[in-house]
Amino acid sequence: MPEVSIIMPVYNGEAFLNEAVNSVIQQSYTDWELIIVDDGSTDNTAKIINDFTSLDNRIRSFYQTNKKQGLARNEGIKQAKGKIIAFLDADDLWEVHKLEVMVDFFHQSTCELVFSDAYLQDDATAESKRFGVTNTNYSGAKGLESFLFYNRIPLLTVLVKREAIFEVELFNNRGISEDYELWLKLLLRGFEFKSTSQALATYRVHAQSTTHQDKLAMDANIDVIYSLYKNVNPLYKRLFGDYLKVWYRRKLKTIKDRTAYLNFLNVLTLQHRDNFKYQLLLKINPALLGYRFHKRLLSYLIR
Numbered sequence: 001m002p003e004v005s006i007i008m009p010v011y012n013g014e015a016f017l018n019e020a021v022n023s024v025i026q027q028s029y030t031d032w033e034l035i036i037v038d039d040g041s042t043d044n045t046a047k048i049i050n051d052f053t054s055l056d057n058r059i060r061s062f063y064q065t066n067k068k069q070g071l072a073r074n075e076g077i078k079q080a081k082g083k084i085i086a087f088l089d090a091d092d093l094w095e096v097h098k099l100e101v102m103v104d105f106f107h108q109s110t111c112e113l114v115f116s117d118a119y120l121q122d123d124a125t126a127e128s129k130r131f132g133v134t135n136t137n138y139s140g141a142k143g144l145e146s147f148l149f150y151n152r153i154p155l156l157t158v159l160v161k162r163e164a165i166f167e168v169e170l171f172n173n174r175g176i177s178e179d180y181e182l183w184l185k186l187l188l189r190g191f192e193f194k195s196t197s198q199a200l201a202t203y204r205v206h207a208q209s210t211t212h213q214d215k216l217a218m219d220a221n222i223d224v225i226y227s228l229y230k231n232v233n234p235l236y237k238r239l240f241g242d243y244l245k246v247w248y249r250r251k252l253k254t255i256k257d258r259t260a261y262l263n264f265l266n267v268l269t270l271q272h273r274d275n276f277k278y279q280l281l282l283k284i285n286p287a288l289l290g291y292r293f294h295k296r297l298l299s300y301l302i303r
Contacts, residue, residue, distance in 0.1 A: 003083065004099060004103065005085055016090055021048075023088075029100035032086075032099060033058050035080060037063075038062070039064060040063075070178040093201060093202040094156070098157075105196055113158060115159075117131055117197050118156060119199055120203050121202050123204055153195075154201065164186060177221050188228070218250065225244050249302055252298065252302075261291050
């Protein structure tokens with residue numbers, strides 16, 4: 001039985017899949033299995049996968065009709081034999097000592113999840129920078145607050161206990177930010193995280209990558225926090241409410257036109273049907289005040 005199961009969802013990944021899988025095969029740590037879940041690809045992905053499964057018996061593959069990456073990851077986790085789960089998307093890369101370093105780091109800690117820094121590489125410009133992960137422990141209210149401020153984990157660096165993922169019922173299938181939701185659920189369940197500042201992987205930014213969808217990610221993050229806020233332990237209700245407001249203000253700062261503003265206002269008032277101030281503002285036609293003044297008024301009410 002392998003110690004580490006690596007979950008790799010892929011959809012039409014022929015351009016990057018070879019490099020991603022080879023970065024696993026070249027690992028200095030060898031007690032792993034790679035589970036590739038083909039999420040209904042229509043390009044040459046299936047052939048590339050078959051070539052690799054024929055080459056290395058530690059690589060297994062599964063196929064599903066296109067259901068998005070959350071369900072693809074869940075299928076991989078369900079099929080996993082290892083007690084430790086790692087994640088690598090089909091367009092990203094690991095440094096050769098990634099697993100060796102992180103498995104040792106995992107065993108030295110008492111945490112359920114560990115992660116590291118990584119490089120963010122823009123394929124269009126060849127520029128590279130780091131995510132900025134520091135040497136930190138996260139748990140309890142302080143850990144939750146740190147993560148409610150923003151998602152601190154590059155998914156491709158994670159090692160996490162398989163049983164912990166099942167305890168919080170796996171990934172939701174949002175398409176964006178399902179990893180952020182999983183981290184928050186794990187922290188709410190009382191699990192602990194530990195991070196290292198060592199950069200051990202490369203996240204590639206290109207036209208199809210999720211980093212290219214930052215505006216959508218912000219909306220998804222708001223929905224994640226709101227969804228958890230509705231049923232969160234009363235001990236954390238105020239904390240989640242305060243950080244919802246932080247994300248609302250961030251969203252307002254990105255809005256540059258009336259249509260986007262009205263869409264956001266509708267979302268906000270749907271999420272807070274019992275908030276008299278928001279509902280009253282909704283009834284005031286932005287055309288009467290000008291949407292920019294209306295937006296400033298909403299920003300004031302969100303404080």
